[in-house]
Amino acid sequence: MPELHTAPNLGALYLKAAATGPTRRGGELPDTEYVLRGITIDPAQLAExxxxxxxxxxxxxxxTYPHILSFPASVQLMTDKGFPFPLVGLVHVANRIKQDRPLLVTDELSQKVRxxxxxxxPKGKQFDVVTETSVDDEVVWRETSTYLRVGKRDENAPQQRRREVEPGAASGTWRVPADIGREYAAVSGDRNPIxxxxxxxxxxxxxxxxxxxMWSKARCLAALEGRLPGAFTVDVDFAKPLLVPSRADFTMRSTGSxxxxxxxxxxxxxxxxxxxxR
Known part of the structure; x- marks a missing residue:
């Protein structure tokens, strides 16, 4: 279980990904798990x-904030020598986060990523990036991000079932500006050129x-801020890419739970x- 003393440098990792991507030929996932301890929150970055x-x-x-804290370790894993796929071209298709209690600005965190x-x-291979975030050695936040590597079609693969939420009357219509990708990249470190x-x-x-x-997911949760419980699980499936600039309709409905x-x-x-x- 390698321990990271500082968060990996994302700029260097993206250069590594560009250089080594063509050499990736598939295979099994590595069993490496990275650990980073003593993570503190930068109030200025959080505010942005x-x-x-x-x-x-x-x-x-x-x-959604611990996702960006663990993102450098995730990229480290996906650019390591034993990782079977090029980083560029992976498609983020789903994300699940379970929070047992709210994390605070003053908490000192530890994270494990594998x-x-x-x-x-049906369109290739998929895998999960699994992250656990702890406070005082207690795991209070868990994330599973699912990625797709598009490749040879597998007719025997189970069909993917996406949650169906009818558009109905929009709760809000959002203008998504052309520079939202650059703005989110600046606060998250995710500088995928797409x-x-x-x-x-x-x-x-x-x-x-x-x-x-993950900006789209965070923006949806921000629309529900003040109504969310302290402990809950939020699942999303990412479907059609959100081209920018554009307008998008946000819809929600209460389910009782x-x-x-x-x-x-x-x-x-x-x-x-x-x-x-809940």
Missing amino acids: YNRVCGFGLRDELPI VADLRPH HLHPLTAKVFGFPKAIAHG GWDFALHSRSGKPHLTGSIR
């Missing part, structure tokens, strides 16, 4: 993250830059569908 994602300023961390569960997908500029997005087959999936929510294009196609359960 809250601004970009739509959260208010509070003593509690947004449930990759797991390589399995077939998010940064139309020209770099076109290299990877997108007509325009696309918003980060929580909420279902979605972000749709103006044509009604889903960008994101999700659920919150």
Whole structure:
């Protein structure tokens, strides 16, 4: 269980990913688990993250914030020599976070990050990046981010079932600016070129830059701020990419045990569908 003394340098890791990507030929996932202890919250960075994602300023961390704290370790894992796939080209298809209690700005955190569960997908292979966040050796926050490596079609792979949330009457219509990818990259460190500029997005087959999936998830949760319990689980599936600039309709409905929510294009196609359960 390698221990990281500081968060990995994302700039260096992206350069490594660009240089080593063509050499990745598939195989099994490594069993490496990285550990980073003594993580403290930078109030200025947190305030900027809250601004970009739509959260208010509070003593509690947004449930999505530990994702960006663990992101450098995740990229380290996915650029290590034993990792089977190129980092560039991986598609973030789902994300699940379970929080046992709110994390506070004053908490000192420890995080463990690993990759797991390589399995077939109708469009290739998928796997999970699993993160645990602890306070005083107690795990209070868990995340599973699922990534797809598009490849050879597997007819025997189980069909993927996406949560269905009907558009209905929008709870809100959001204008998503052209620079949201660059703004989120500045606070998260996720500088995938598909998010940064139309020209770099076109290299990877997108007509325009696309918003980060985790920005979309955070923005939806910010719309529910003040109504969320201290302990809950939030699942999302990422569907159609959210091209920017654009407008998107946010829809939510109470289920008794929580909420279902979605972000749709103006044509009604889903960008994101999700659920919150106490």
